[in-house]
Amino acid sequence: xxxxxxxxxxxxxxxxxxxxxxxxxxxxxxxxxxxxxxxxxxxxxxxxxxxxxxxxxxxxxxxxxxxxxxxxxxxxxxxxxxxxxxxxxxxxxxxxxxxxxxxxxxxxxxxxxxxxxxxxxxxxxxxxxxxxxxxxxxxxxxxxxxxxxxxxxxxxxxxxxxxxxxxxxxxxxxxxxxxxxxxxxxxxxxxxxxxxxxxxxxxxxxxxxxxxxxxxxxxxxxxxxxxxxxxxxxxxxxxxxxxxxxxxxxxxxxxxxxxxxxxxxxxxxxxxxxxxxxxxxxxxxxxxxxxxxxxxxxxxxxxxxxxxxxxxxxxxxxxxxxxxxxxxxxxxxxxxxxxxxxxxxxxxxxxxxxxxxxxxxxxxxxxxxxxxxxxxxxxxxxxxxxxxxxxxxxxxxxxxxxxxxxxxxxxxxxxxxxxxxxxxxxxxxxxxxxxxxxxxxxxxxxxxxxxxxxxxxxxxxxxxxxxxxxxxxxxxxxxxxxxxxxxxxxxxxxxxxxxxxxxxx
Ligand code: GH3
Ligand code: MG
Ligand code: MG
Numbered sequence: 001x002x003x004x005x006x007x008x009x010x011x012x013x014x015x016x017x018x019x020x021x022x023x024x025x026x027x028x029x030x031x032x033x034x035x036x037x038x039x040x041x042x043x044x045x046x047x048x049x050x051x052x053x054x055x056x057x058x059x060x061x062x063x064x065x066x067x068x069x070x071x072x073x074x075x076x077x078x079x080x081x082x083x084x085x086x087x088x089x090x091x092x093x094x095x096x097x098x099x100x101x102x103x104x105x106x107x108x109x110x111x112x113x114x115x116x117x118x119x120x121x122x123x124x125x126x127x128x129x130x131x132x133x134x135x136x137x138x139x140x141x142x143x144x145x146x147x148x149x150x151x152x153x154x155x156x157x158x159x160x161x162x163x164x165x166x167x168x169x170x171x172x173x174x175x176x177x178x179x180x181x182x183x184x185x186x187x188x189x190x191x192x193x194x195x196x197x198x199x200x201x202x203x204x205x206x207x208x209x210x211x212x213x214x215x216x217x218x219x220x221x222x223x224x225x226x227x228x229x230x231x232x233x234x235x236x237x238x239x240x241x242x243x244x245x246x247x248x249x250x251x252x253x254x255x256x257x258x259x260x261x262x263x264x265x266x267x268x269x270x271x272x273x274x275x276x277x278x279x280x281x282x283x284x285x286x287x288x289x290x291x292x293x294x295x296x297x298x299x300x301x302x303x304x305x306x307x308x309x310x311x312x313x314x315x316x317x318x319x320x321x322x323x324x325x326x327x328x329x330x331x332x333x334x335x336x337x338x339x340x341x342x343x344x345x346x347x348x349x350x351x352x353x354x355x356x357x358x359x360x361x362x363x364x365x366x367x368x369x370x371x372x373x374x375x376x377x378x379x380x381x382x383x384x385x386x387x388x389x390x391x392x393x394x395x396x397x398x399x400x401x402x403x404x405x406x407x408x409x410x411x412x413x414x415x416x417x418x419x420x421x422x423x424x425x426x427x428x429x430x431x432x433x434x435x436x437x438x439x440x441x442x443x444x445x446x447x448x449x450x451x452x453x454x455x456x457x458x459x460x461x462x463x464x465x466x467x468x469x470x471x472x473x474x475x476x477x478x479x480x481x482x483x484x485x486x487x488x489x490x491x492x493x494x495x496x497x498x499x500x501x502x503x504x505x
Contacts, residue, residue, distance in 0.1 A: 011165035034149035050117035196296035237262040247279035251292040337411040340396030348410035366459040367429035369419040370473040374451040374485040426458040433488040453480035457491040
């Protein structure tokens with residue numbers, strides 16, 4: 001219905017109205033009775049017989065009456081029975097089984113099948129002629145309807161009326177067509193615009209739409225005339241449920257221009273489109289809005305590209321974050337020993353070197369502790385390599401927690417660790433080494449018994465190079481091993497040739 005032009009809509013409305021008037025008139029019995037051909041023939045036969053019967057009645061000639069009715073019954077197939085009934089109710093003449101078939105009629109009205117005419121003799125009611133006709137078949141409802149003259153009248157008047165109304169309205173409403181008041185030049189100028197343009201009346205009904213607008217909403221410009229613009233199905237561009245502020249409504253209500261609103265429209269037979277809508281009021285002589293003009297800039301492609309771009313940017317950001325995380329992981333991997341997580345030699349040595357430089361510059365003491373697991377080969381041989389790995393990891397953990405920083409603990413060789421202790425006096429360093437020595441022997445430390453030997457050196461003993469400082473700690477460790485393992489030795493003690501190792505085993 002919305003697709004019909006206003007003229008077609010008007011014509012349809014008028015046609016429906018006309019047909020309703022006809023039906024109403026019939027209900028109120030204003031229309032003259034409408035009979036079809038069969039009924040007309042039955043009435044004619046009844047009237048003819050009534051005249052002839054009345055003539056015979058004037059002579060009291062019952063036999064002629066019978067002969068007339070018999071003749072009629074032979075000629076008329078649909079006549080089932082006939083009779084002449086005197087005013088006292090007795091049948092003077094009966095053709096067919098009339099007495100049984102005839103049913104008394106309500107009131108005076110004849111029906112389609114039972115027709116009755118009074119017969120007068122010398123001005124007085126004398127008898128009545130009764131004719132009983134066959135029922136008419138009603139198997140096909142449509143055919144039965146079509147047989148009804150009223151139905152045929154309504155269909156004929158409706159059909160012809162519709163054509164006539166369209167023709168009439170086309171001719172006479174032209175001057176009322178809002179688009180007709182726009183000069184053709186202006187209309188075609190509007191039609192070549194790529195922007196949609198509509199003109200609205202004060203009730204927000206479209207009085208003019210250009211081709212671009214009609215095209216975007218999937219309708220013809222003519223069919224849009226008179227349509228309420230809100231009924232086209234606008235949606236807000238925000239999240240679902242956001243109320244829509246129609247710019248033309250603001251223009252009409254407040255008599256101000258409204259621009260830059262973004263609205264979505266699910267056009268018929270087309271994908272949803274996005275419009276940037278501007279609207280300005282059309283003012284009357286008193287400055288009051290009598291309508292509004294609205295323009296629709298199709299921003300669907302732009303919006304689609306912006307969304308795609310945003311998606312790409314989000315992806316980029318995500319992969320940038322992933323790369324940063326991976327880089328961080330790589331850096332950690334590059335700096336750490338993969339089995340134990342403590343520093344590897346590559347990251348530990350430069351750091352230790354700068355600690356030594358700092359210590360030499362400031363005179364603050366720097367110590368080095370070398371730790372080696374005792375009889376580790378046995379662990380591997382007796383419990384397997386996996387158990388060996390587990391013991392190495394546990395010892396590394398213990399060193400980290402005793403020293404407090406995994407950065408200052410380095411896996412220096414297979415089961416050998418080097419510890420840097422900045423700002424630490426040698427006595428304190430010896431205590432750290434002893435704590436480590438004890439910690440690994442605590443019950444439940446590992447699934448196999450573990451013991452370590454350690455050697456301690458300090459910047460106080462005069463090393464100027466890192467290799468020298470580490471070498472001194474290694475020498476002290478060697479001395480611990482020589483002294484029976486499971487003990488701590490300080491390098492200055494090795495110099496004096498006597499082990500100052502603190503026997504802990
Ligand atoms: P000592 O008390 O004299 O130190 O005797 P030891 O058996 O510990 O001798 P040494 O320090 O020479 O043995 C080191 C062994 O550690 C040799 C090697 O098979 C083993 N090893 C080195 N790296 C790993 C490792 O990553 N995992 C395992 N399970 N074993 C390792
Ligand atoms: Mg060892
Ligand atoms: Mg070793």
